[in-house]
Amino acid sequence: MTVFYVAILSLIEGVTEFLPVSSTGHLILASELLGIPQTDAHKSFEIAIQLGAILAVVVLYARTLLRDRRTLLLTITAFIPTGIIGFLLHGIVKDMLLGSTTVVLVSLFLGGIVLIVFELPAFRRKKPAMGEICQMSYVHAVLIGVFQSVAIIPGVSRSAATIIGGELIGMSRKSIVEFSFLLAIPTMAAATGYDLLKSAGEFTSGDVQNLLIGFVLSFVFALIAVRWFISYVKEHSFVAFGVYRIILALTFFLFWK
Template sequence: MDMWIAVVIGIVEGLTEFLPVSSTGHMILAGHLIGFTGDKADTFEIVIQLGAILAVAVLYWRRVLRLFGIQDKASRLQPGPKLNLLHILIGILPAGLIGFALHKYVKLLFMPETVLIGLVVGGLFMIVAEKQRGTQTAEKMDQITYRQSFFIGVAQVLSLWPGFSRSGATIAGGMLAGTSRAAGADFTFLMAIPLMVAASAYDFYKSIDSFSSNDIGFFVTGFIVSFIVALVAVATFIKLVSRLSLTYFSYYRFILAAVMLVFVLAGKLS
């Protein structure tokens, strides 16, 4: 396979995985545009998602260690409650259980037409969250309660529909439950590590037959590109999310859906 495909899809994944615009939706649309579809493409998307996950683990390594009770001196001196593993478990459980139970049905939604619906509906959900957000009680991630973790986890179930966006659903869900955008984004990124590792491992196991040793260079290229681009994207998004309304991302989603609808109607994405 041409390495440029690995680079293009790797960039798409790295840029969009942790933005509220749906990386899965973007990869499905991009794959259809360049003719990269089928079992091989599905397996490749799983591998490069792990690159984006690794980027988050690198950026959040101190927070990951704190979840397991390993704290540096500065962390030990910080007063007040701390986010723990139970928060993470509560947050990932709803989508994890439903995604596992309905895995084969969710996969039926992985097509351009359903992605466009997800982009629009997810964008509307984020606008609602901006306008109807609850009283803010968690400005920082460590202030998130178990109830808010569960609410975010329930919102995350919506992201099983490709195009809806996992980060968009969880950040918006957190805002409706009373978290700040920044706290919701931090929790979303941290929660992504175990959830996406588990989901990717399961998907990879189901798709292992489509993988061969001849694809190693292709897959490694996509993995590295996704990792590097995700490092930059996550670091940038964290700085922007506290002051940039989700509504702007919704407008982008609507424009993308409208543009891609033209291709769908023209049969270019079939």
């Protein structure tokens, strides 16, 4: 894989990781368009460059976790169901689902519909019951963790899954997005670390160089995307992301498949 392709995939990872559009789905579709085969090494690369995006959130939110014990405990609690389900299904997902364009397109389309539906007046509360993360209960945290587990399916989007879970329990858009960022730290670190440990022997010196470049670029782009997203949700709903997902899925299906 050329450095140019690495840069493109890292840009996609950094920008889409924390938006409700599925970074994994975008990486799979981009690899398809670029003609990059979905080998085990490439799948591991797509997972590994998430470390850069994780670092961006750590830089922005580490102080929040360190100074707010309840928020830290809520994050850990929400991670538990995700960690268990992810550990049990990691092999199946990587071997059978990761790299499947069809799975990604279906997930993008259905997820887009759900995001739009949950913004309809009939489903959305006029005033969120929880404007701050600390107002959540531990039961709420577990529920969001279960929702996040659905994102193990490529194309669903970890961010979208947690957002939908948060809206169900009455969290404000800003608070659920911020909690999604915090929950990403243990979730993505565990998934990436586990995959790297299992795949370390598959990487060549060239692969390691690509990983380092991807790490740096995904960090920079994720830093920009996270700051923008927080600003965006203060004034806007998630409908635009739902529409985008549907258009992307239909366009790719009609003109590429």
